[in-house]
Amino acid sequence: MKPADILIAVMVAIIWGLAFLASRIALDELSPELMTALRFTIAAVPCLFVRRPKVAWSLLIAISFTLFLGQFLSQAYGIAPVGLTSVVVQSQALFTIGFAVLAFGERPTPMQTLGIVVAAVGLLMICGTVGYDFSVPAFAVLMISPVSFAVGNLLLRRARGVPMFDLFAWLCLASAVPLFALALIANGPASTWTSLTHMSLRSALCMLMLGGISTSIAYWLWGRLLRDHPAAQVVPFALLVPFVGSAASSIVFGERFGPLRLAGMLTVIGGIAVMVLAKRPQVLPKTA
Template sequence: MKLADILIAILVAIIWGLAFVASRIALDEFSPELMTAMRFLIAAVPCLFVRKPKIAWSLLIAISFTLFLGQFLSQAYGIAHGVPVGLTSVVVQSQALFTIGFAALAFGERPTPVQTLGVVIAAVGLLMICGTVGYDFSVAAFGVLMIAPVSFAIGNVLLRGARGVPMFDLFAWLCLTSAVPLFALALAVDGPAPTWQAVIHMSLRGLMCLLVIGAISTSIAYWLWGRLLRDYPAAQVVPFALLVPFVGSAASSIVFGEKFGPLRLAGMLTVIGGIAVMVLVRRPHALPNTA
């Protein structure tokens, strides 16, 4: 990879890691449903200038509801209900484990022995993290959070059906398709009056956080990531995503004073180690590009 593209990949990882912190701050003002809806509404602004990609509405909605709505709503819910930001960033990246499994079921792509080892290592790490659940956050919050990597992985597999369409256009319309039902959900859960009051009385800090996670993390960063995946093999690009949980955990430690007990820290490192084995090993058949 060119030096400039390496720096872009690192920048994207940093943006995504910091977005977890921005989400946590935004959740002080907004419900998970409203924050996620606002995130995608901001990221969907390019739909005013680009046409819908030439893919079926059914596929567009399926990708949107898994890759975006399901993933980010469950993230927001978990964080809002006490799951630490650093831990959340690690759990979300475990999507690599599920992507390999779903690709095997959907396309008959059998993982290599080394990939299988990586899956086992990551699974052990998740079990170690599960052993710490219930102390500072509930089992229910962690259970909802686990929807995020599963949805992420399903979305990755569904992206196979969108080959050949412009990624920027696709992601903009995926955001719009997510924003509409999320606003309806926010109105149903929070009520019209509280939803409207939260929007018109948002603080400057809340607005800045929404712009970070909507315009920068979702729209710009995903576009840059898509460009890298277009120009280079996924095996060269995807490993940079391993920086995300480190950035997220470090930023959370600095901003919120987040600390990890020995078992949780060991579990987080084990998950990242398993993911590293999965994505760094050479494999004969490429998995779907991660978003």
């Protein structure tokens, strides 16, 4: 990778790490449904200028509801300490490989299998800390995020050959519409309108960061990197995300990690590192 591309990859990882912080701040004023709806509404603005990519509506909605709506709404509902949330979401690598075995017959390499085991052990260690500063139901809801992320990753494979920026803009639109409907049902029209009209400058800036930068621009840049370089060179930069999220949360919110949770977080990141740095999985024979 060229130095400029490396810089872009690092910048995207930093943006995504700080996005967890922005989400937590925005949730002080906005409901999970409304915050997520605003995020994708802002990111969907380019739909006014770009055509819908040549992808079936059924596939577009399926990708949108998993990769975006399911992933980010569950984060907003179950958001735990920010640093921990950023680690749990990155465990999507574990589920992506597991689901690829079931969906595409991809056989994990021995190194990937080791990474899965290590990451799973780390998640179990984190489970051992549930009940101290976040609840069991919150952790269960949060785990929906990496699972949805993984399913969306696999569905995204079926949308190859289309402009990445255009695709992500329309994916955001497909999520924004039902999310606004959900916000109106869950919170009521009056409460939703009040939240929108009385939003503080701090929350407004957080939403612009989440929708315009973290979702629209960062995903587009990441897609370009994956288009121009092998995934093995690009994906490891995502390992920076939980470190950025944890460090930012420690500075802003004073978040501290007990020995077991810290060990679990580092174990998960270590397992993910083994998985993403391993060679690509083999495809099982058709007779298998």
